[in-house]
Amino acid sequence: MSLILYELRGADAARPFSPYAWRVRMALKHKGLDFETRPKPFTQIAAIAPEVGKTVPILVDGERTICDSWAIATYLEETYADRPTLFGGPGGLAAAKLVESWANASISARIVRMIVKDICDLLAPEDQAYFRPIREERFGMSLEEVQAGREERLADLATALLPMHLMLKSQPFIGGDSPLQSDYMLFGTFQWARITSAFELLEPGSPVAEWRERCLDLFDGYARAIPAA
Incomplete structure (x- = not known):
């Protein structure tokens, strides 16, 4: 199953612009991981996963839901350690x-x-x-x-x-x-x-x-x- 990345969009869903979500997008590409994006406008973000956080990016990986770009990057590094490193040690x-x-x-x-x-x-x-x-x-x-x-x-x-x-x-x-x-x-x-x-x-x-x-x-x-x- 592909990972799911919730991110921010404006009126045009084809132009996701959150700087923090872009950090995660590039990290996922670096790791060579398949993922699906689900862009949401400002007024819908708080309802995505309120038990985890009320800001994007939010990454769903099976039963794991992670909020915050730094937390997601370190999660990807630890969980997918066999993939290219994001930090180099x-x-x-x-x-x-x-x-x-x-x-x-x-x-x-x-x-x-x-x-x-x-x-x-x-x-x-x-x-x-x-x-x-x-x-x-x-x-x-x-x-x-x-x-x-x-x-x-x-x-x-x-x-x-x-x-x-x-x-x-x-x-x-x-x-x-x-x-x-x-x-x-x-x-x-x-x-x-x-x-x-x-x-x-x-x-x-x-x-x-x-x-x-x-x-x-x-x-x-x-x-x-x-x-x-």
């Missing part, structure tokens, strides 16, 4: 946890302010009514105000990405010569932005932009097949 696992924290706290936190209104525009009306007030309360202003002036904030994002920019001058992936879960965690953030917004975050030809292109080409262009905004 204990040291890689520890390093990936650092990348996850950096991606969430530094990179995603900057990017969301550049695309949050674009995300809302992709949602069905009932999900917009759910999404907008929560985010506007969180930011303390309208979504339009949050996203305004985003061009001026690109330099700040580039500064936050500088360590990766420098590293990628000497290796093609965060994982080294080939990608690991540390790559998929940051790639999920950029795939989220690619699907939800036409606003370009990266300077074309930069090491990080070229890394993103390499990630899009992985698994016969699996991630690239999802239409960009």
Whole structure:
């Protein structure tokens, strides 16, 4: 039986955009596992498996149901240890946890302010009514105000990405010569932005932009097949 991945979608079910679900999608492809996706809108997520969690991604593997992208990745590594490794050993696992924290706290936190209104525009009306007030309360202003002036904030994002920019001058992936879960965690953030917004975050030809292109080409262009905004 295939694994089942519950993830987030907007009005168009063919464009799943959760950055955390994309981390899991890429992990499943890396492991060579067959899986089925079941995209759900914001207003239906809490009812998927409330006993486990109220956010996506949620992975169902037979009798096991796991919530949270990190928990899913470590579950896949332990359960399918005979498949290609996601972390490359204990040291890689520890390093990936650092990348996850950096991606969430530094990179995603900057990017969301550049695309949050674009995300809302992709949602069905009932999900917009759910999404907008929560985010506007969180930011303390309208979504339009949050996203305004985003061009001026690109330099700040580039500064936050500088360590990766420098590293990628000497290796093609965060994982080294080939990608690991540390790559998929940051790639999920950029795939989220690619699907939800036409606003370009990266300077074309930069090491990080070229890394993103390499990630899009992985698994016969699996991630690239999802239409960009």
